[in-house]
Amino acid sequence: MKKPERYFYPAVFTYEKGQEIAVDFPDLEVATSGVDDKDALLSARELLGCVMFGLEEDEEKIPEPSALESIKLEKNQKSMLIDVYMPSIRMAQVNKSVSRTVTLPAWLNAEAQENNVNFSQVLQQALMKMFGNDSKIAGQA
Incomplete structure (x- = not known):
C-alpha cells in the first residue's frame, strides 16, 4: 500500500x-511546545x-484525524491544522548514519592517522x- x-x-x-506555548495533538496523544508561535509551529x-x-515503520494503524471544527477549546487555546510532508522525513531516516567497526x-x-x-x-x-x-560522492563534505 x-x-x-x-x-x-x-x-x-x-x-x-x-x-512556553503548549501544543497538543489530541488524536495522537502527543505534545510539544515552543517559545513563540513560530517555534511552536x-x-x-x-x-x-x-x-x-x-x-x-511499526506498521501501526494510522488514527483518523478529527475535524478541526470538532475540537473543543478553552479561552486560552487556538486550534490549527498541522501538516507534514513525509517524503523528506522518510529520506532523512534513510540517510541517518550508523556506526561500524x-x-x-x-x-x-x-x-x-599520520596523514x-x-x-x-x-x-x-x-x-x-x-x-x-559515484554521483553522491560529490555532495559529501
Whole structure:
C-alpha cells in the first residue's frame, strides 16, 4: 500500500502567561511546545513527522484525524491544522548514519592517522564507488 505524501492533524495551542506555548495533538496523544508561535509551529511539524514515521515503520494503524471544527477549546487555546510532508522525513531516516567497526593492519592505521585520514569519509566514498553511486560522492563534505 502506498504511503501518503502528507498528513494533516489538528493541534491545540495553549497559551499560559510566562510559559512556553503548549501544543497538543489530541488524536495522537502527543505534545510539544515552543517559545513563540513560530517555534511552536515548527516543533509541532517536527513532532508530527516523527510520530507518523514511527507509526508507518511499526506498521501501526494510522488514527483518523478529527475535524478541526470538532475540537473543543478553552479561552486560552487556538486550534490549527498541522501538516507534514513525509517524503523528506522518510529520506532523512534513510540517510541517518550508523556506526561500524573496521579492522585494519596496524601499519595502515598508523599511516592513515599520520596523514589525518577521515576513516568514515574514505569508507563511505569507497563503498559508494563500489556500488555505483559515484554521483553522491560529490555532495559529501
